[in-house]
Amino acid sequence: MKAQDSFKLLAVDGDDGSLEDIQACLAEGELIVATASSGAEAMRILEFSKVDLVILDIQIPDIDGLSFLQYIQEQFKDIEVIMTARSPSVRDAVQAIKGGAENLLAKPLQPHELLAAVNRLAGKLTQRRALLPQSPPPETYGLIGISDGIRNVIERIERAATINANVLIHGESGTGKELVARAIHYRSDRAAARFVPVNCTAIPDTLIESELFGHVKGAFTGAKDSRAGFFQIADGGTIFLDEIGDASLNLQGKLLRVLQNKEIHIVGSSHVRKVDTRIIAATHKDLPAMVQKGLFREDLYYRLDVVDIYVPPLRERPDDILPLVNHFLHRFAREMERTTPVFSDRALENLQRYAWPGNVRELENLSQRLLVNTDGDTIDTSDLPETMRRITLTSTEGLQSLATVEAAHILRVLAAVDGNKTHAAKILGIDRKTLREKLKRLTSAG
Ligand SMILES: Nc1ncnc2c1ncn2[C@@H]1O[C@H](COP(=O)(O)OP(=O)(O)OP(=O)(O)O)[C@@H](O)[C@H]1O
Ligand SMILES: [Mg+2]
Numbered sequence: 001m002k003a004q005d006s007f008k009l010l011a012v013d014g015d016d017g018s019l020e021d022i023q024a025c026l027a028e029g030e031l032i033v034a035t036a037s038s039g040a041e042a043m044r045i046l047e048f049s050k051v052d053l054v055i056l057d058i059q060i061p062d063i064d065g066l067s068f069l070q071y072i073q074e075q076f077k078d079i080e081v082i083m084t085a086r087s088p089s090v091r092d093a094v095q096a097i098k099g100g101a102e103n104l105l106a107k108p109l110q111p112h113e114l115l116a117a118v119n120r121l122a123g124k125l126t127q128r129r130a131l132l133p134q135s136p137p138p139e140t141y142g143l144i145g146i147s148d149g150i151r152n153v154i155e156r157i158e159r160a161a162t163i164n165a166n167v168l169i170h171g172e173s174g175t176g177k178e179l180v181a182r183a184i185h186y187r188s189d190r191a192a193a194r195f196v197p198v199n200c201t202a203i204p205d206t207l208i209e210s211e212l213f214g215h216v217k218g219a220f221t222g223a224k225d226s227r228a229g230f231f232q233i234a235d236g237g238t239i240f241l242d243e244i245g246d247a248s249l250n251l252q253g254k255l256l257r258v259l260q261n262k263e264i265h266i267v268g269s270s271h272v273r274k275v276d277t278r279i280i281a282a283t284h285k286d287l288p289a290m291v292q293k294g295l296f297r298e299d300l301y302y303r304l305d306v307v308d309i310y311v312p313p314l315r316e317r318p319d320d321i322l323p324l325v326n327h328f329l330h331r332f333a334r335e336m337e338r339t340t341p342v343f344s345d346r347a348l349e350n351l352q353r354y355a356w357p358g359n360v361r362e363l364e365n366l367s368q369r370l371l372v373n374t375d376g377d378t379i380d381t382s383d384l385p386e387t388m389r390r391i392t393l394t395s396t397e398g399l400q401s402l403a404t405v406e407a408a409h410i411l412r413v414l415a416a417v418d419g420n421k422t423h424a425a426k427i428l429g430i431d432r433k434t435l436r437e438k439l440k441r442l443t444s445a446g
Helices: 015-025 041-049 065-075 090-098 111-131 149-162 177-187 205-213 249-261 287-292 297-303 319-336 346-355 358-373 386-394 400-417 421-428 432-445
Strands: 007-012 031-036 053-057 080-086 103-107 169-170 195-198 237-244 263-265 271-275 278-283 307-312
Touching: 007 015, 007 041, 007 111, 015 111, 031 041, 031 386, 041 053, 041 065, 041 346, 053 065, 053 111, 065 080, 065 090, 080 090, 080 358, 090 103, 090 205, 103 111, 111 386, 149 195, 169 177, 177 195, 177 237, 177 278, 205 249, 205 263, 249 263, 249 297, 249 432, 319 358, 358 421, 400 432, 421 432
Parallel strands: 007 031, 007 053, 053 080, 080 103, 169 278, 169 307, 195 237, 237 278
Antiparallel strands: 263 271
């Protein structure tokens, strides 16, 4: 059985001994067993992870087991339940089965009985899964990462994809803002139309209108043909306004007008055209501060900042470094048709301590450079750029407390003067009484 075929099981019992018995009994097999010792805890687990099967005791501390069975049946109709009870009455058994449980097992549990019941249900679940349409792998839109920071970003992408509101993505350079914008577009119902990236720094002021809204032939000197603007190209789709913080006030004004009127004037034409484009903007700048200083239009800011997504810098999510670097190494190694090297523990530590001013882009570039410059199976500290190697010197590893250093120094001085405290105190620059006290504390400490 492959990992994704395994079943997640939750055992709910007020008695720790029973939970341990269940875990021990099911430890073999492809089963992931979570435990909860109260109904409240079980509810939390059910809500946050996909459980397939619950082993539920009829007597849990905070809620009646049969009521809890009913709750599961109502809230999670795909979950199968096995109930357990110490000396169950016939009435209990009847109610459990009527309530939708597969069966009711008497405690102490007999391992073979429990296993048989679980296996029967696992068979039922496998059949049910086979009937389901092939579910796609968990969607992460090419966004690699396991940190809470990236999970939060993914959650916000999901939400943004279901609505049509404008989005403002902010975060340092190289954190993945464009990747986030693309993910939103391709997850939204605009996916069939175009995603059009526009770099706001790259539009010359004189060409803004023509670039955004297009022009007709002969609209101005040099307009030999008519040309579509970004807003026409992205009609029905998404415009990605990159580096919006660098947009000139002129450009800001033009953008605001389209956002307000949802229509464009094609340069040189007297027609007004309706457009339906969603705006996703991104910046590494502090827009609210720019608004304060009058460098960014407040009305435009509020039009853009309907959904706000912050992509945290890599140094704030060091858990993502290993999955990311493995992903990039693997990708480049495949391109270069060589095996993917691994990092030595020491080298990995260096990567995790490094501040990554260039964020994921810097990590991506490093991965490529490492593959070009090394040919072994292992990447060691010595293969890393100087700036990353030096980190170890500032690492806290092996650094001692002041008290430890002081104690060692006092003992060294004392040894040098054959235990002569007057002499030692003089060298140490303290009086004899202070030295005596320090020594007393030292010897009593161990
Ligand atoms: N979580 C991630 N998983 C995989 N690749 C990533 C991730 N984040 C960023 N990248 C990659 O890192 C590079 C930089 O990302 P991107 O261009 O989206 O950053 P950015 O925030 O737009 O940067 P800038 O502000 O400099 O434009 C891209 O090649 C992108 O594919
Ligand atoms: Mg970018």
